[in-house]
Amino acid sequence: MKIKILILNIIFLMFIFTQFIHGQQLHQSRQQHRRGQERLLFIKGNVEDWEGNPVKKATVLIPEISKSTESDESGNFEITQIPSGSYHVEVYADGYMDYSSDPFVLKQSKLSYEVILIKKITREIVVTATRTPKLYAETPVKTEVITLKDIERKAAVNLAETLSQTTGVRVENNCQNCNFTQIRINGMEGKYTQILIDSSPVVSAMTGVYGLEQIPAEMLERVEIVKGGGSALYGGNAVAGVINVLTKVPQENKTTLKLHQESTSGKSFTNFGFHSSLVSKDINTKAFLFATYQKREPVDLNEDSFSELGAISNTSFGLNFYNYFPKINGNLKLGFFRIFEERRGGDLFDKPPHEANTAEWIKTDQVGLSSEWNHSLSQKVHYNLSFSLVDAKRNTYYGSHKDLNAYGNTKNPLLFLNCQLNYQIGSHVFSLGAQYKRDEIKDEATGYNRIIEDVYHESGFFIQDDFKISKVFSLLTGVRLNKHSALDKSIITPRLSILFNITKDLAFRTSFSTGFRAPQVFDEDLHITQVGGEGMIITNSPDLNVEKSFSISSGLDYGKQIKRNLIQLSLETFYTQLTDTFVLHEVSRIENARILERINGFGSKVYGFSINFGLVLGPKFSLASGWTIQRTRLDEPEPDFNSKEFFRTPDYYGYASISYENKKIVNAELSMEYTGEMKVPHYAGYIENDRLERTDPFWVVNIKLHKPINITEDYIVSIFIGTHNLLDSYQKDLDKTVDRDSGYVYGPAKPRSFYAGFKFSF
Numbered sequence: 001m002k003i004k005i006l007i008l009n010i011i012f013l014m015f016i017f018t019q020f021i022h023g024q025q026l027h028q029s030r031q032q033h034r035r036g037q038e039r040l041l042f043i044k045g046n047v048e049d050w051e052g053n054p055v056k057k058a059t060v061l062i063p064e065i066s067k068s069t070e071s072d073e074s075g076n077f078e079i080t081q082i083p084s085g086s087y088h089v090e091v092y093a094d095g096y097m098d099y100s101s102d103p104f105v106l107k108q109s110k111l112s113y114e115v116i117l118i119k120k121i122t123r124e125i126v127v128t129a130t131r132t133p134k135l136y137a138e139t140p141v142k143t144e145v146i147t148l149k150d151i152e153r154k155a156a157v158n159l160a161e162t163l164s165q166t167t168g169v170r171v172e173n174n175c176q177n178c179n180f181t182q183i184r185i186n187g188m189e190g191k192y193t194q195i196l197i198d199s200s201p202v203v204s205a206m207t208g209v210y211g212l213e214q215i216p217a218e219m220l221e222r223v224e225i226v227k228g229g230g231s232a233l234y235g236g237n238a239v240a241g242v243i244n245v246l247t248k249v250p251q252e253n254k255t256t257l258k259l260h261q262e263s264t265s266g267k268s269f270t271n272f273g274f275h276s277s278l279v280s281k282d283i284n285t286k287a288f289l290f291a292t293y294q295k296r297e298p299v300d301l302n303e304d305s306f307s308e309l310g311a312i313s314n315t316s317f318g319l320n321f322y323n324y325f326p327k328i329n330g331n332l333k334l335g336f337f338r339i340f341e342e343r344r345g346g347d348l349f350d351k352p353p354h355e356a357n358t359a360e361w362i363k364t365d366q367v368g369l370s371s372e373w374n375h376s377l378s379q380k381v382h383y384n385l386s387f388s389l390v391d392a393k394r395n396t397y398y399g400s401h402k403d404l405n406a407y408g409n410t411k412n413p414l415l416f417l418n419c420q421l422n423y424q425i426g427s428h429v430f431s432l433g434a435q436y437k438r439d440e441i442k443d444e445a446t447g448y449n450r451i452i453e454d455v456y457h458e459s460g461f462f463i464q465d466d467f468k469i470s471k472v473f474s475l476l477t478g479v480r481l482n483k484h485s486a487l488d489k490s491i492i493t494p495r496l497s498i499l500f501n502i503t504k505d506l507a508f509r510t511s512f513s514t515g516f517r518a519p520q521v522f523d524e525d526l527h528i529t530q531v532g533g534e535g536m537i538i539t540n541s542p543d544l545n546v547e548k549s550f551s552i553s554s555g556l557d558y559g560k561q562i563k564r565n566l567i568q569l570s571l572e573t574f575y576t577q578l579t580d581t582f583v584l585h586e587v588s589r590i591e592n593a594r595i596l597e598r599i600n601g602f603g604s605k606v607y608g609f610s611i612n613f614g615l616v617l618g619p620k621f622s623l624a625s626g627w628t629i630q631r632t633r634l635d636e637p638e639p640d641f642n643s644k645e646f647f648r649t650p651d652y653y654g655y656a657s658i659s660y661e662n663k664k665i666v667n668a669e670l671s672m673e674y675t676g677e678m679k680v681p682h683y684a685g686y687i688e689n690d691r692l693e694r695t696d697p698f699w700v701v702n703i704k705l706h707k708p709i710n711i712t713e714d715y716i717v718s719i720f721i722g723t724h725n726l727l728d729s730y731q732k733d734l735d736k737t738v739d740r741d742s743g744y745v746y747g748p749a750k751p752r753s754f755y756a757g758f759k760f761s762f
Contacts, residue, residue, distance in 0.1 A: 041106060044078035045113030046713075047071045047091060052149075053251070055117055058093035074252065076713075082106060091115050097561055114663075116619045118564060127199065127224065127244070130233075130466055130476065132422055132431065138468065140476040140497035142509050142555060142572065144169075144225040151217055153659065153669050155704055155722055155755060157260055157271045157294065159245060160212035162220065165655040165671060167610050167626030168227055168574075171212065172648060173749050176734065176742040177345030177360035178310050180527050181212045181749075185227050185240040186574055187606050187632045187649040191522040191582075192240035198247055198335070199418075200370065200388040201234060204439055206412035207366060207392050208523040214339050214364070216292040216316050218258075218273040221248040228513060228551040228574060233495075235435065235460045235482055239515035239549045239576070247320060247335070250277030250286040255762055262755035264309065267297040269753075284324040291317035298349055301751060304736040306358060309750060310345030318368075328375065335370040345742075353397035354404050357738040358530055361397040366390060380424040388416040398445065398528035398535055400738055403592065405447030406535070410526060414439050431464040431478075441521055448528065448535050448593045456520055457485040464495075474499040484518040487546055491516050510554040517582065519544035519598075528593075529743040532685020535593040536743065538584065545600050551576040568614035574630075575607040585639040594683075602635040606646070620661050627654030641692040645679050648746060650697075652676035669704040669722075675747060682744045686735035693733075698747045701726040718759040728752035 043062070047055045054075025061068040062079060064087050071077045071093075084107050091099040096117035127133050130141070146162060156162040160171050160181050170184045182190030195203040195211070203211050227241040234242055255276040262269040275290040292314070299309035318337030325332070346359035353359035372386040392412045399406025420433035436459050443452040464478035476497040483490045497511040519540055529536040555572030583601040586594055608630025615623045632646035657671035675698045682693045704722035711717060730751040735741050 041082045041084060042078060042080040043082060043089070043106070043113055044076070045115060047075045047077065047093070047115045047117060049096070049117050055093050055096065058091055058096075058115075058117070060115075061090045061092070062087050063090060064088075089113065089115070091117065093117055097564065099564070118561075118566065118616065118619070127246075130431070130464065132429070132466070137501075137507070138474060138499070140474050140499035140509055141226055141511055142553070142557070142570075144227070146223040146225070148220070148222060151220060151222075153657075153704070154671075155260070155720065156217050157273075158213045158217060159215040159220070159223075160749070162217060162223055163212070163243070165624075165626075165657060165673060166225065167612050167654070168572075168628045169225065170650075170653060170675070171749065173745055174524070174648075174743060175345070175360070175527065175529060176306075176308055176740065176745040177358065177530060178210075178343055178362060178527075179213070179345065179749075180209055180524075182208075182523065183212060183243065184649065185225070185243075186576070186608070186628070187630050187646060188240035188576070189646075191237070191524070192517065194234050194237035194242045196234070196242060196244040197368075197388075198370070198372070199244055200386060200416050201237065201437065202368065202370075202388045202390045202414055202416055204390070204392065204412050204414045205441065205521050205523045206394065206410055206443075206526050207364075207390065207414075209527050210341070210343065210362065210364065213312075214314065214316070214341055214366075215245060216273065216290070216294075216314075218275045218290040218292050219245075219247055219316075219318060219337070221246050228511065228553055228576065233433075233462055233464070233478065233480065235437070235458055235480065237517070239517060239551070239578075248275070248277070248288050248290075249320075249322065250279050250288045252277060253279055256759060257761075258757065258759040260755060260757040262753055264299050264750055264753040265301060267299045267309075269296040269755075270294065271757075284326065286322040288320040288322075289318070291315075298345065299750075301730070302734050302736055306347045306737060306740070307345045307349075308734065308745075310343050310360070311349060312341065312343045314339070314341040314343075316340070330373065330375040333370075333372040333374075335368070335372075337366075337368045339366040339368075340364070347738075354399065354402055354406065357402070358400045358533075358740075358742075359397055360528075360530065360742070362394055363396075364392070364394040366392045382422045384418070384420045384422075386416075386418045388414075390414045396445070398530065399447065400530050400533040400535075403447060406445070407447065408443065408445035408450075410441070410443040412439070412441050427468045429466040431462075431466070433460075433462045433464075435460045435462075441526075443521075443526060445528065448537055449590060450528075450537055450539075452521055452525075454521060455485070456518075457483075458518075459483045472501050482516070484520075486518040486520050491546070491548075505558055505560045507557045508555070509557065511552070513551045515549040515551065517547040517549075519546065529741075531594065531683045531741045531743065532739045534589075534685075536596060536683070537593050538596045538598060541597050541599045543600075544582075544598060545580050547582050547600070548579050549576055564618045566614070566616035568612070570612035571609065572611075573607075573609040576605065578604045578606075581634065583634070583638045601638065604632070604634045604646075606630065606632045622659045622661075623657070624659075625654070625656040628652070640690070641681060643679060643692060647679055647681055650676035650678040652697075663708050667706040667708070669702075669706070671702045673700040673702075673748075674698070675700075678746070680744065680746050683741045685739040685741050686737065687741075693744075695746055696732075698729045699727065700724075700729050700748050714762055716761045718761075719756075720758070721756040722754075724753040724755070725751055 047058045058071040060077045088103045089101040174180045224244045258273040260271040271294045273292045278287040294314040296312040298307035298311040301308040316339045321334045323332045342363045344361040348356040353361040368390045370388040376382045394410050396408045415438040417436045423430045439456040462480040467475045478495040480493045493514045495513045500508040525538045553574040558569040560567050580600040581604040584596045587597040588595045610628045612626045632649050634644045655673045660668045706720040709717045731747045
């Protein structure tokens, strides 16, 4: 009996044990099943920079489980087989600040995890200062960069609007009829600034008259500005500085359509833009196509039936083709563009120009061709060959009182050739270059007895040594030999720049340079201002001599990155001394025109300082501000108004802007621009006698709201609305009717204007 009870107990214990084992196996099976389900959890998303460009080959890491991946060509990434739990994401990419997300709990698949990386300020690549691609942190020459994001933030539709809100730079309107614009750098007139397109000086005297408004934003990738000291590399016109317009290089297959609709005093301005990028699978072949259409109705602000903003109809298109040859490490670029514009100001727009009381009518046709070959023979030897040709033609009417003889025409083909060799020896990068420019101008305005028929040849040979002495010191020296056909002798223009990295975050830069201006035709000479029903014509004195300059600038740049925040501060002083300064004075009158002659005055100087401040708080908030205080003085007063100050040059000007980015709600931009008092000549016509006016200051406030909408990963719509000059701070003392001085216009480019539009990318 005891044996039976023992056997039953053993059987019972074995049953309990087997049930326990079975339960453990069932529990483990369920746990494994749960883990199997948890392996299905994943994170995927996108890595991009602040300008919306994808960041490829960024490392995306989940430290808690040591899982990582890399973003692809489109910035997309995906990490799979993640158990549920609490995690955070870290992202690392060359040239960008490290990213670390806030902790999050993963319970289900997390889609569209968006990472926005902040580009390190030390990684900005610039080309204008040295004519070679170079990190800005290692460049001895201070370079201002207007990025694609800056262009979009300003809602700019052309180059003129792109250049606004840049420290030390002012775009001014010089004509009440046709709205002729020019750019001033540190107070110096437009003729002292060299405008480049892809590092080639193809903006001539004729195309520079209206070129700032004719170059569309769709054409631009970014703009680089070097103030002063450009003559050693770029020749004449670079005394005040260089503005380099860099066109877009495709990075992905993408097409964008944009509509910008604006209203000023009830009159419409329409801008329709298109650009498309094509990239081959091997990324060796690329193409970029752009096209724009602009149309503006004339705007009369003082109800005198004469326009303050003229009518514009502009059609532009172009194509850039790129091909990389990997076997020989060479790059070929071919470019083409055409800009066709008709603009008119005055009155009676439904009649031909000669039937209007006052009309300035310009029909411009520009065709540009370019090619560039970059070839690296080794890691230390590289050369560049480039060719540019712009054939510009225009028909004009500058006249008043129904003058049949005020028609004219201009032809201005410009050819530019460049070759440059870069050779690295140790810590030195030597650059040797030769350039040739042929600028032919044939301008006829028979009604004003003006016939200009000139051909200018300009040759330049330069050598430059970019010497990185140590991690702390860099020295850039260069000299250029210039031969201009308008001069009897060659001119040598040296240049010296020094970079001293005081600390990791603080750098000191200083530059010395010389420059010159040959006695040639300038852009303002090819525009006839209407004053008192007469034309005002500018000519050169037959005794006009070369104008020379000496410039020095120094400054401190501070940039500190604290986690995801960034603070930047820049201080710069500048001084330019001119000898034989070009000045204008009235010498005679003909039947229907006043003649101003350009002569050599005594010396003059421009000096002052600028301050820039930038603050970035994470990916959402940023603040930028830049202010300039300057003085301009002639050694002797100019002859007409007995003034020692430069005209149209304020002593104080600057800007401030605040940006807030929240793609889930809205992106907002608020900016303010200030223009201080300045002296402006006011010629008789509407007023009884010529006089020199001192203008009031202007405060211009702009607001923009922008909302991106991701329809899918590949289709994105951006909607924007905004206003220029919200407070309507505009010139109050405009001249009126047919006898007005159309050159007496200053201050903001336009009054209060409202705009809205959208951009569709796919």
